[in-house]
Amino acid sequence: MTSLLYLIPASLILAIIALGAFIWTVRSRQYDDPEGDRYRILEDDDRPLR
Amino acid sequence: MTAPAPSLFLRASGDGLHSLNCTIEGITCGRCAITIESELNRLAGVASARVNATTRRLQVEIDRTVTAPEQVLAAVSDLGYGIHPFADDTSSRNSDEGNLLVPLAVAGFGTMNVMLFSVAVWAGLASDMGPDTRTLLHWASAVVAIPVVAYSASVFYLPAAKALRHGRVTMDAPISLAILATLAASLYETAQGAEHAYFDAAVSLTFFLLVGRVLDRMLRKRSSGAAENLRAMIQGRAFRIRAGNQPEEVLATELAPGDVIHVPVGELIPADAVLTARSAAIDDSAVTGESMPRTLRKGDPLMAGCRNVGPAFSAQVTAVGSETRLSSIADIAEAAETHRGRHQLLADRFSQGYAPLVIGSAMLGFAVWLLVVGASLSQATMIAVAVLVVTCPCAAGLATPAVAARAANLLLAGGVIVRDGGALERLAEVTDVVLDKTGTLTRPEFVLDPDVNAKLARRASTLAATSRHPLCRALSAAYPAQPLDGVQEFPGLGLEANGGERLGSAVFTGAGSAASPDGLAELWFRVPGGRPARFRFSQSLRPGLRNMVEGLRRRGLRPVILSGDTPNAVAAVACTAGLATWQGGCSPEDKVARLGAMTGEGRRVAMFGDGLNDAAALAGAHVSIAPASAAGAAQVAADVILLGKNLESLLDVIDIARTSRRLIAENLVFAAAYNVVSLPLALAGMLTPLVAAILMSSSSILVMLNALRLGHLRETRKASG
Known part of the structure; x- marks a missing residue:
């Protein structure tokens, strides 16, 4: 069961990376306009939010 | 604009x-x-x-x-x-302030990871996991759960603590107590090396409660944003004249009584004022509902919110901002609004009573199990926690917002903005519909009757193009022409061109008496040496009027027209709409009084109006509806705003409101039944906190699924009907 000693931290680190990615999407306001984004994705010359 | x-x-x-x-x-x-x-x-x-x-x-x-x-x-x-x-x-x-997505994500992260450890423990209990490994996994859960709960559950416990300091118990209190007690009990169990810990319950409870909170917040944000957009539309401007200088543009809020203002053609009057020019033509349809402009003389009072449809004039400000008559109408609206707000407080009062009840029964369960039955401290704690968790009124709390959110989204897609969920509930209870005429049943603008001499009309239109009078605009809309140079405007009378052609009232053109024989709006045109010709105008009806009136009747509602316009004009519209009950010449106060009388008879009245003259009535009605073209104050007072031009969308709103009410009732019955069944089970010690959390969250999910049926039910009914 010693494998748990590094498997548990490993799983937590992976999950924290995913959480960090999600928090980044919230901070960069990617959930502010779900209505517009579903059309914007089809635009070729879409410019990202600054 | x-x-x-x-x-x-x-x-x-x-x-x-x-x-x-x-x-x-x-x-x-x-x-x-x-x-x-x-x-x-x-x-x-x-x-x-x-x-x-x-x-x-x-x-x-x-x-x-x-x-x-x-x-x-x-x-x-x-x-x-x-x-x-x-x-x-x-x-x-x-x-990020007020953004619940991050706490939700953190709680979701915590739930998934703690679940991983918990499943391992459960599987291990059934097989051969040793106590050391089990305790290790419990500690791993604690390491994740403590920071997650401390951060994500702060959405609940910070407001709960704040309310407690002010001596109030909100629904956040039992929720916070349940989460924190579960966490504390689990820590205690883990430190004792016990078999069971309930970190999974603490974090998943936080997660599911946050899901409900986020849904609720999204609905509110959407509707409050719509209201703010409306307010942005009513920011006005003014032109102030100082010591003989050129007019200077300022925001209407910067004016002071005594200032002299210049009101150009087509502008709204920014403040209450007294006319200092010789004469002026004012369209006060937005304030009084009267569709024809009025002529004013020097010294006459001007009301803020009326539009100048004659030549530019100057005036001296007598009252600004909150002192204006317009604003006092808005005050009536606001007063009525706060009065109605009491309905919505009912839910809060419910939780005021419910929260102590929940905490009380949890404590009772704890005491009975510990002292009477003789259970261990941890067992009694777990029973108390199960009671707190299972009675969490999430399903009851979600019952209304889940349906309201779904309905609001459906309606928004159909061009209808609903300000709050309560409005839909009230709309479903309506028995009578009061309709305003000008701007609501009719379009605000006039239309030229087509049986005219086209050559003459085209010639008259060259004069009309120079004026902002609504009839002139209707004429030049029907026969577009280049405006003639040197046309002089006589407010209240008409226009005269250099060549002597006159366009205006019957008296002005020498056609005879002042009154129009058939009550229709009219313009007379005379070329020098010719006979005066008459142009008739009517206000075009919005599409779907007849169907709307019929549809209202089919749904058992009684429509009635209350209008500020002349009885003649109202009668014509009522006849086209197939309505027998109508009243013309109503002042804003009349409308409020009539509405009050109907309410006094125990009827629930929906008010559908657009003008500032309707704002007070809109706010006083059980539920209020305004078209998107409505005056700002009317839109701010209205619960429901129809963006489309077709009046039939009102029927859709009523249908959705009625279906929503049924779904909400189903949800509430279900939530109540759930609590009646689950509370005794929890008190009897038959639920662990985890099972309680699963029960609680599945009841919430069921309520949300029921809300989703709204769109589906509507489709099937449309297909069959």
């Missing part, structure tokens, strides 16, 4: 750029947002343009030296959208 100059709304945003915030009318989907953006990006000097299709707002960064803000507005309105700049005091709303 009497909007202040757009440059007043510009804000410096660094790099020599200025940002301009606007609300946009007429966005129906994200496609519109893209169209506007790409059009603006084509303009030179536009650094970036972003349209938010959800909030219907535009933020554009421009280089003032290259592009004037007016060009931006012109570009958007050329595409056919309404655009109104507004002062951006609300940018803080976009910050």
Whole structure:
């Protein structure tokens, strides 16, 4: 069961990376306009939010 | 449009750029947002343009030296959208403050990871896991759960603590108590090396409660954003004249009594004032509902919110802002609104009583198990926690917002804005519908009757094109012509060209008596030496009027027209609509009184109106509806706003409201039944906190699924009916 000693931290680190990615999407306001984004994705010359 | 100059709304945003915030009318989907953006990006000097299709707002960064803000507005309105700049005091709303997504994500992260450990423990208990490994996994759960709960559950325990300090118990209190007690008990169990810990229950409870909170918040944000957009439309401008100088443009709020103002053609009067020019023609349809302009003489009072349809004039301000008559109408509206707000407090009062009840029964369960039955401290704690968790009124709390959110989204897609969920509930209870005429059943503008001498009409139109009088505009809309030079306007009488042609009232053109024989709006035109010719005008009806009236009757509702316009004009519309009950010449106060009388008879009245004269009645009605073309004050007072031109959409709103009410009732019955069954089970010690959390969250999910049926039910009924 010693494998748990590094498997548990490993799983937590992976999950924290995913959480960090999600928090980044919230901070960069990617959930502010779900209505517009579903059309914007089809635009070729879409410019990202600054 | 009497909007202040757009440059007043510009804000410096660094790099020599200025940002301009606007609300946009007429966005129906994200496609519109893209169209506007790409059009603006084509303009030179536009650094970036972003349209938010959800909030219907535009933020554009421009280089003032290259592009004037007016060009931006012109570009958007050329595409056919309404655009109104507004002062951006609300940018803080976009910050992370109040954004529940991050706490939700953290709770979700915690739930999944703690579950991983818990499942391992459960599986291990059934097989051969040793106590050391089990304790290790419990500690691993604790390491994740403690920070997650401390952060995510602060959404509940911080407000709960704040309310407690003010001596109130909100529904956040039992929720916080349940989460924190579960966490504390689990820590204690883990430290003892016990078999069971309930970190999974603490974090998943936080997660599911946050899901409900986020849904509720999304609905509120959407509707409050719509209200803010409306307020942005009623920011006015004024032209102040100081010591013989040229008029200077200022915001209407900067005026003071005694100021002399200049009111150009077509502008709204920004404040209550006294006319200092010789005469003026005023369209006060927005305030009184009267569809024809009035002529005023020097010294006559002018009301803020009326429109100048004659030549430009000057006036002296007597009252501004909150002192104006317009604002006192808004005050009546507001007073009525607070009165009605009591309905909505019912839910809060329910939780005021319910929260102590929940905490009380949990404590009772704890005491009985510990002292009477003789269970261990940890066992008794777990039973108390199970009671707290299982009785969490999430299902009851979600019952209304889940359905209301679904209904609001369905309606928004159909061009209807609903301000709050309570409005739908009230709409479902309505028995009578009071309709305003001008601007509500009819379109605000006049239409020329087609049986005219086209040659004459074209000639008259060259005069008409110089005036803002509503009848002249209708004439020049039917026969577009270049405006003639040197046309003189006599307010209240008519227009005279250099050549001697006269367009105006019967008296002005020498056609005889002042009164129109058939009650229709009319203009007379006479060329020198010729006989006066008559043009008749009517107000065109909005599409779907007859169907709407029939549909209302089929649904058991009684429609009635109350209008400020002349009885003749009202009778004509009532006849076309197939309505026998109507009343003309109503003042705003009459409307409120009539509504009060109907309410006194125990009827629930829906008010459908658009003018400032309706604002008080709108606020006093059980539920109020306004078309999108309505005056700002009316829109602010209204619960429901119809964006489309077709009146039949009102029937859709009523249908959805009725279906919603049924679904809400189902949800509430289910939530109550759930609590009645689960509370005794929890008290009897038959539920662990985890099972309680699963029961609690599945009841919430069931309630949300039931809400989703709303769209489905509607489709099937449409198909069959």
